[in-house]
Amino acid sequence: MSIDVLASIREQITKTDSELLALIAQRQKLTAQVAETKVKHQISVRDKTREEQLLVRLIKQGREFGLDPHFITNLFQVIIEDSVLQQQAMLHEWANPDSRLPLNRVAFLGKKGSYSYLATQKYFSRRPGELVEIGCKSFAQIIEKVETHEADYAVLPIENTSSGSINEVYDQLQHTRLNIVGELTHPIKHALLVHDGAQNIDIKTIYAHPQVFAQCSHFLAEFGNVEVKTCDSTSDAMIKVSELASPHAAAIGSEESGGFYALKSIKSNLANQKENHSRFIVVASQSIKVPLQVPAKTTVIMSTVQSPGALCDVLLVLKENNINLTKLESRPINGNPWEEMFYVDVEGNTEDGPMQTAFDKLRGMTRYFKVLGCYPVEKVSPTRIAASKALS
Incomplete structure (x- = not known):
C-alpha cells in the first residue's frame, strides 16, 4: 500500500469519526427531550426492559455489518450510561433551579492531578457553570472552605474498595452542618x-x-x-x-x-485489588431535592440507646419498610468512651412514603438522628442481556 493510498484512507477515517461525533451529539439532544418528557409524566429515568431490547436489536443489526457483539455491547453500555447520567443531571437542575451557579467553587484534597481533583473534574463536567478549583491540604480545611462560604461544594473520598472506609472524613461529617448532595465512584489506578x-x-x-x-x-x-x-x-x-x-x-x-x-x-496496577475504586461524596451548605424518577441514596447519622439489641431494632425498621441498607459504619463519639455514632447509607428517597415512615419511627427510637443528605445515585449499573436473547 502506497503512502498516498494510506493518507487517503486516513482522511476517510477522520471524516467518518467527525460524522460519528455529530451523530452522538444529535443523540444527546434527543436524550434531553426524553428527560423533559419524563419530568412531565413522572417516568423513571431507567427502563431496563427497553434498554435490553435496544441492545438485542443493535447486536442483531451489528451482525449484519460484520460487527462483534461484544464490541456493540460495550459501546452502547457506555452510551446508555452517559444518557442516564445526562438525564439525571437535567432532572436535578430542573428540580433545584436555585442550585444553578455561574461559578462552581469546589474544594478538594491536594492540587492538580490528585485523585480528588480527577473526581471533581468528572463530577462537575455534567453540571452547568464554570469550575473554580480550590485545592486544600486537609479534610478539615476542605469542610471549612464550604462552611465559611469560600467554596460552594466539597468533594471528599469516603471509602475505597481496597483500604476500606476513610475514617477521618466520617469524623468530620459528625460535626459539620453541611449536606451530602452527590456521590460518584472513580477508578483508582x-x-x-x-x-x-x-x-x-x-x-x-x-x-x-x-x-x-x-x-x-x-x-x-x-x-x-x-x-x-x-x-x-x-x-x-x-x-x-x-x-x-x-x-x-x-x-x-x-x-x-x-x-x-x-x-x-x-x-x-500497584493496588492490592486490581479492581480498585474510591467512592467520593459531594457536600454543600444546602440540601437538594431529588426527583422521584431518579434513583436516590440517603445517608443518616444516629446513635442508639444503650440497651441490648438496640442496633438490631433499628435495622429491623429498615427491613420492615423494604429499605435496602448499603453501608453501616460506626465511629466513636468524642468524649463518650465506648459509645458509637452510626453512619447508615440506604437506597431510597426521603420524599418516598416508606422512607418517611421508617425515619419517623427511628427518630423515636434513637438518642440522635440526622439526615446528612439525600442525593442521586451516580453509579449506573451496565445494561446486561442473556446470551440466549442476543443469539436468538
Whole structure:
C-alpha cells in the first residue's frame, strides 16, 4: 500500500469519526427531550426492559455489518450510561433551579492531578457553570472552605474498595452542618512514577498519601528495602518527585496525572485489588431535592440507646419498610468512651412514603438522628442481556 493510498484512507477515517461525533451529539439532544418528557409524566429515568431490547436489536443489526457483539455491547453500555447520567443531571437542575451557579467553587484534597481533583473534574463536567478549583491540604480545611462560604461544594473520598472506609472524613461529617448532595465512584489506578528525565533509576524513597500506601501494601512488601514518606495528597507526592528530579525518588499516583509534573510511569496496577475504586461524596451548605424518577441514596447519622439489641431494632425498621441498607459504619463519639455514632447509607428517597415512615419511627427510637443528605445515585449499573436473547 502506497503512502498516498494510506493518507487517503486516513482522511476517510477522520471524516467518518467527525460524522460519528455529530451523530452522538444529535443523540444527546434527543436524550434531553426524553428527560423533559419524563419530568412531565413522572417516568423513571431507567427502563431496563427497553434498554435490553435496544441492545438485542443493535447486536442483531451489528451482525449484519460484520460487527462483534461484544464490541456493540460495550459501546452502547457506555452510551446508555452517559444518557442516564445526562438525564439525571437535567432532572436535578430542573428540580433545584436555585442550585444553578455561574461559578462552581469546589474544594478538594491536594492540587492538580490528585485523585480528588480527577473526581471533581468528572463530577462537575455534567453540571452547568464554570469550575473554580480550590485545592486544600486537609479534610478539615476542605469542610471549612464550604462552611465559611469560600467554596460552594466539597468533594471528599469516603471509602475505597481496597483500604476500606476513610475514617477521618466520617469524623468530620459528625460535626459539620453541611449536606451530602452527590456521590460518584472513580477508578483508582496507582502507578510508580519517576521524573521523566531521570537516568539509571535506583529507587530508594517512595512518596505517597497514607491511603495509597495502604492500598499498595503488597507491592511495597515485594519491592524490598525502600523508605516510604507520606504526603498530604497524591499531587503533593508527584510535585515532590518532580522537584527532586532524582533517579532515587518515586511517587505513587495516577498515571494520567503524571504528565502534569513531567513524570513517567515505570510500573502500573500497584493496588492490592486490581479492581480498585474510591467512592467520593459531594457536600454543600444546602440540601437538594431529588426527583422521584431518579434513583436516590440517603445517608443518616444516629446513635442508639444503650440497651441490648438496640442496633438490631433499628435495622429491623429498615427491613420492615423494604429499605435496602448499603453501608453501616460506626465511629466513636468524642468524649463518650465506648459509645458509637452510626453512619447508615440506604437506597431510597426521603420524599418516598416508606422512607418517611421508617425515619419517623427511628427518630423515636434513637438518642440522635440526622439526615446528612439525600442525593442521586451516580453509579449506573451496565445494561446486561442473556446470551440466549442476543443469539436468538
